[in-house]
Amino acid sequence: xxxxxxxxxxxxxxxxxxxxxxxxxxxxxxxxxxxxxxxxxxxxxxxxxxxxxxxxxxxxxxxxxxxxxxxxxxxxxxxxxxxxxxxxxxxxxxxxxxxxxxxxxxxxxxxxxxxxxxxxxxxxxxxxxxxxxxxxxxxxxxxxxxxxxxxxxxxxxxxxxxxxxxxxxxxxxxxxxxxxxxxxxxxxxxxxxxxxxxxxxxxxxxxxxxxxxxxxxxxxxxxxxxxxxxxxxxxxxxxxxxxxxxxxxxxxxxxxxxxxxxxxxxxxxxxxxxxxxxxxxxxxxxxxxxxxxxxxxxxxx
Numbered sequence: 001x002x003x004x005x006x007x008x009x010x011x012x013x014x015x016x017x018x019x020x021x022x023x024x025x026x027x028x029x030x031x032x033x034x035x036x037x038x039x040x041x042x043x044x045x046x047x048x049x050x051x052x053x054x055x056x057x058x059x060x061x062x063x064x065x066x067x068x069x070x071x072x073x074x075x076x077x078x079x080x081x082x083x084x085x086x087x088x089x090x091x092x093x094x095x096x097x098x099x100x101x102x103x104x105x106x107x108x109x110x111x112x113x114x115x116x117x118x119x120x121x122x123x124x125x126x127x128x129x130x131x132x133x134x135x136x137x138x139x140x141x142x143x144x145x146x147x148x149x150x151x152x153x154x155x156x157x158x159x160x161x162x163x164x165x166x167x168x169x170x171x172x173x174x175x176x177x178x179x180x181x182x183x184x185x186x187x188x189x190x191x192x193x194x195x196x197x198x199x200x201x202x203x204x205x206x207x208x209x210x211x212x213x214x215x216x217x218x219x220x221x222x223x224x225x226x227x228x229x230x231x232x233x234x235x236x237x238x239x240x241x242x243x244x245x246x247x248x249x250x251x252x253x254x255x256x257x258x259x260x261x262x263x264x265x266x267x268x269x270x271x272x273x274x275x276x277x278x279x280x281x282x283x284x285x286x287x288x289x290x291x292x293x294x295x296x297x298x299x300x301x
Contacts, residue, residue: 045258048117049092052259057096058089059116063104067217067283068122068248071099080283081120081250084139087279088266104174108132112253118263119251124176130299134254136263138247138298139276141291143234144177145216147197147204147223150230156211158235159184167210170203172196176246177213180237197222204229221284234288247293 052058060082062069069079077099085097100116107119111133124142125135148156154165162169163185170192171177182188192209194200197219200212205228212219216234223231236243252260270276277290 045261046253046256047258048253048256049259049262052089052117053093056094057098058085058094058118059098059100060085060118060120061107061110061116062099062101063107063121064101065104065121067221067285069099069120071101079120079122080140080280080285081122081248083279083283084267084270084276085118085120085250087270087275088263091266091269092262108251111251118259122248123251124246125249125295125298127300129251130295132254133251134257134260135295135299136250136252136260136267137295138249138291138293139267140248140280140285140289141293142246142248142289143216144180144213144237145219145234146232147201147212147214147219147229148210148232149204150228152230152232154210157232159186159213159237162186162211162213168192168208169211169213170194170200170209171213172200175214177237180239181213183238183240201226201229217284217289245291245293247291247298249295 060069060077062077062079062082064070065079067080069077069081072078077097082097082099089095089097097120100110102110102115104121107121107123108129110116111119119133122140123129123135125138129135146156148154154161154167156162156165156167159181161167162181169181169186169190171181171194173193173195178188178191178193181191192203194203194212197212197214200214201222203209204212205226216231219231223229236245238244250263252263267276270279271290277285277287280289
């Protein structure tokens, strides 16, 4: 994500979300991804794409986060990023994808230490991360939204409302929303930190907090079966006083510009044809999450 650095708890920059569902199943495939790939050539943008074509498989770093990249209850790799990776790498001549599960904070270190070939976890692009890896252009954009009681009795529409109305506020572990709330003037020590959006929904329903902040996608999905709570209209949080839109993308080692560029070319074709939305829709993404943002923009130019 692209908010200030102070909202992070790990070494890779701000986490995008740390959802717990699917984590228990990661051990099933963990051993398969523990060996390192061969060091890529740094000449002329790297030769990793050619080596992946020869091997017929690409290793994807994932973080067990629904809906971005996870192992499902049947032990199968899925999520918006792995499914998109399958489509793009097949077009690039690589038929198989292999998951390498790790914690979100270990994705960038794992990529740069050759443990896998690409990060496929819907990772937000921000300037700090752009100093460590290179990104594809985003395949989705994301706004924020709140979980509130039915009818939104406090009229909470953005972080300014939360501060002005002294609402009891919660968000998830490592979420970018921590920094967004603090920038709006909310005292960080007063924020209730819960594991994920399911715990956030429970806190709102139980009356322990007035509002839980998350992404527009995760909040609208989690309230679908709730009789007590609803999600608010998506909005842009402020970063350094300016409205901000986050974008999620694939990360590559800085030497592998040829692979990144080939990936971007196929991604652009999927966007143009509408195939990208078809791939992402089963995971809750809508037309509103499609984007023309570029990695260059989100990296700060």
